[in-house]
Amino acid sequence: MRIGVIASIAHRLPPVGYGPWEQVASTLTEGFVAAGHEVTLFATADSTTTARLHPTAPHGYEESPGLDAKAWEGLHNAAAFERAGEFDVLANHFDFMPLTYSRLVDVPVVTTIHGFSSAAILPVYREYDDVARYVAISDADRHPDLHYTATIHHGVDPAAFTFVPGPGTYLLFLGRIHPAKGTHAAIEVARRAGQRLVIAGIVQDQAYFADRVAPLVDGEAVTYVGPVGPAERDSLLGGALALLHLIDFEEPFGLSVVEALATGTPVVATPLGSMPELLRQGVTGFLVKDVEAAVAAVAEVATLDRRVCRDEALTRFSAERMVRDHLRVLERVVGESRT
Amino acid sequence: MRIGVIASIAHRLPPVGYGPWEQVASTLTEGFVAAGHEVTLFATADSTTTARLHPTAPHGYEESPGLDAKAWEGLHNAAAFERAGEFDVLANHFDFMPLTYSRLVDVPVVTTIHGFSSAAILPVYREYDDVARYVAISDADRHPDLHYTATIHHGVDPAAFTFVPGPGTYLLFLGRIHPAKGTHAAIEVARRAGQRLVIAGIVQDQAYFADRVAPLVDGEAVTYVGPVGPAERDSLLGGALALLHLIDFEEPFGLSVVEALATGTPVVATPLGSMPELLRQGVTGFLVKDVEAAVAAVAEVATLDRRVCRDEALTRFSAERMVRDHLRVLERVVGESRT
Numbered sequence: 001m002r003i004g005v006i007a008s009i010a011h012r013l014p015p016v017g018y019g020p021w022e023q024v025a026s027t028l029t030e031g032f033v034a035a036g037h038e039v040t041l042f043a044t045a046d047s048t049t050t051a052r053l054h055p056t057a058p059h060g061y062e063e064s065p066g067l068d069a070k071a072w073e074g075l076h077n078a079a080a081f082e083r084a085g086e087f088d089v090l091a092n093h094f095d096f097m098p099l100t101y102s103r104l105v106d107v108p109v110v111t112t113i114h115g116f117s118s119a120a121i122l123p124v125y126r127e128y129d130d131v132a133r134y135v136a137i138s139d140a141d142r143h144p145d146l147h148y149t150a151t152i153h154h155g156v157d158p159a160a161f162t163f164v165p166g167p168g169t170y171l172l173f174l175g176r177i178h179p180a181k182g183t184h185a186a187i188e189v190a191r192r193a194g195q196r197l198v199i200a201g202i203v204q205d206q207a208y209f210a211d212r213v214a215p216l217v218d219g220e221a222v223t224y225v226g227p228v229g230p231a232e233r234d235s236l237l238g239g240a241l242a243l244l245h246l247i248d249f250e251e252p253f254g255l256s257v258v259e260a261l262a263t264g265t266p267v268v269a270t271p272l273g274s275m276p277e278l279l280r281q282g283v284t285g286f287l288v289k290d291v292e293a294a295v296a297a298v299a300e301v302a303t304l305d306r307r308v309c310r311d312e313a314l315t316r317f318s319a320e321r322m323v324r325d326h327l328r329v330l331e332r333v334v335g336e337s338r339t
Numbered sequence: 340m341r342i343g344v345i346a347s348i349a350h351r352l353p354p355v356g357y358g359p360w361e362q363v364a365s366t367l368t369e370g371f372v373a374a375g376h377e378v379t380l381f382a383t384a385d386s387t388t389t390a391r392l393h394p395t396a397p398h399g400y401e402e403s404p405g406l407d408a409k410a411w412e413g414l415h416n417a418a419a420f421e422r423a424g425e426f427d428v429l430a431n432h433f434d435f436m437p438l439t440y441s442r443l444v445d446v447p448v449v450t451t452i453h454g455f456s457s458a459a460i461l462p463v464y465r466e467y468d469d470v471a472r473y474v475a476i477s478d479a480d481r482h483p484d485l486h487y488t489a490t491i492h493h494g495v496d497p498a499a500f501t502f503v504p505g506p507g508t509y510l511l512f513l514g515r516i517h518p519a520k521g522t523h524a525a526i527e528v529a530r531r532a533g534q535r536l537v538i539a540g541i542v543q544d545q546a547y548f549a550d551r552v553a554p555l556v557d558g559e560a561v562t563y564v565g566p567v568g569p570a571e572r573d574s575l576l577g578g579a580l581a582l583l584h585l586i587d588f589e590e591p592f593g594l595s596v597v598e599a600l601a602t603g604t605p606v607v608a609t610p611l612g613s614m615p616e617l618l619r620q621g622v623t624g625f626l627v628k629d630v631e632a633a634v635a636a637v638a639e640v641a642t643l644d645r646r647v648c649r650d651e652a653l654t655r656f657s658a659e660r661m662v663r664d665h666l667r668v669l670e671r672v673v674g675e676s677r678t
Binding site: 077100 | 405406407409410411413414416417420421435436438439440442443444457459460462463466
């Protein structure tokens with residue numbers, strides 16, 4: 001197939017630091033190329049790929065204050081749709097705006113919804129529901145008003161994560177530092193469980209960090225290491241006793257959760273959003289309703305079989321499986337559009 | 340001609356309070372209909388028009404916090420371009436985003452640039468410079484990198500502004516309260532000229548209002564009357580000795596300046612942006628470089644002939660003239676696109 005991939009231009013591909021949408025789009029793009037397809041990637045100019053790169057914004061707009069996000073988003077989406085005739089299908093990984101161009105071209109567009117930033121953007125998804133082919137990233141994230149063509153869980157490259165057979169020596173929080181991500185809950189659970197906690201990730205909510213996180217970071221019981229790149233991420237995940245993912249929102253998918261599993265590290269998580277789809281209770285981690293249950297889970301987590309966690313990542317959450325699932329959808333949509 | 344007008348959806352048409360882009364798009368739409376054209380207006384659902392209304396956002400997004408501006412802007416622009424085949428020409432009055440759809444349809448698009456919110460949006464205008472037909476709202480606002488098909492000054496309906504033959508009893512500031520608009524300079528000039536000042540308009544910069552405006556409002560020498568609707572606007576303008584328009588930026592056009600002239604009231608303005616195009620020095624007002632010169636101008640302003648000011652508005656800045664100029668451009672573009 002001739003596939004045009006519309007990536008997010010918030011960050012480059014693959015992302016250097018934060019960038020889950022960009023990470024998934026990058027993994028898919030490389031996978032499509034490896035599977036022998038003719039792929040054009042619409043992404044920032046500083047992205048790297050084995051596909052043909054159609055560069056739009058010079059850098060990710062989240063990383064370059066001089067770039068107007070709206071202006072570059074318009075140029076970026078337009079570039080893809082102006083070249084639509086060259087593709088059999090467009091794979092949209094950049095939110096709702098590409099939908100608004102989709103009726104102006106003949107090529108089918110498959111839109112993977114990486115999450116709803118707000119209910120206020122739903123009018124666009126509803127308007128294009130009849131023509132769009134929506135892919136959900138978890139069943140939990142399916143919106144009842146919309147029709148989906150598939151649910152495809154994210155996958156990670158198992159080679160990028162080193163399996164560590166024995167349980168680690170600290171608990172890990174890995175993600176955006178934000179109340180919804182439960183950084184404060186992780187600190188409390190670690191303290192009550194008598195375990196060290198390492199916190200890694202970008203600070204998304206400065207006031208929250210200053211009020212509820214920073215005062216408890218002492219460099220011993222609680223350490224904050226900032227945002228981490230792929231290598232440090234791998235070693236932090238692999239060396240942990242468990243990943244604490246005590247979210248307070250319906251998370252559509254938790255990439256760090258399956259990355260932890262890929263290193264053999266089990267996960268203690270709140271049963272919200274996609275978590276019950278990603279974790280097997282008492283096998284690859286524990287779904288816990290409150291701090292008390294989380295503390296109890298931490299006491300048991302070393303008994304879980306880390307090999308089973310790794311195997312779960314290899315079978316259910318590998319990049320290969322994700323690429324295959326997306327290709328199956330793209331092929332089906334191309335086939336339908338030709339009949 | 341079959342004309343599709345893409346209006347801004349920040350506010351309804353015509354605007355009830357603030358909304359210069361919406362005011363101009365509304366005046367043009369009604370003028371096109373009156374001239375016998377078949378006009379479809381893309382605007383908020385609560386807009387009123389003699390054209391056929393294609394409603395998109397329920398209300399102006401600036402007036403409804405629950406509306407996602409980006410989402411509705413996408414739906415709005417898409418609606419116009421999805422119907423492009425029904426029109427001979429699209430008249431875009433909603434900034435740069437419609438350009439990004441323009442290569443996907445065959446109908447020509449004429450884009451009136453109502454101002455550049457930031458240099459960071461220029462990449463879009465540059466990208467579409469070869470296919471777009473840009474209309475500048477003043478020669479001063481023409482960007483050197485872009486090619487324009489015309490400059491068309493805004494116009495106002497003379498019937499909406501009452502001619503007042505004798506000079507008024509106070510100075511007037513009318514506009515957004517923001518440092519760039521020079522509210523503080525107007526206060527200083529009025530004080531030094533020994534004249535009362537009436538301030539009307541929305542507060543755009545709260546800190547500036549609190550620091551530099553509110554403390555000087557005493558209800559006698561300086562009065563703040565808030566935002567004003569059309570009738571109060573007319574009577575405030577007509578009753579003034581002069582409009583003080585001591586801007587500190589390259590203003591692309593000053594609608595309040597020509598509205599003042601329409602009531603016969605002359606204008607004291609900084610010679611920035613479009614001001615030298617709008618005012619005739621010593622005839623319809625004074626162009627002043629500093630506060631001192633402004634104070635001197637105020638002392639002389641009662642000697643200007645208010646009938647000449649009104650006549651200037653009738654000839655150079657009438658809605659009729661603006662509508663005619665825009666129709667001429669639209670007709671030319673439609674003619675060119677057919678050959």
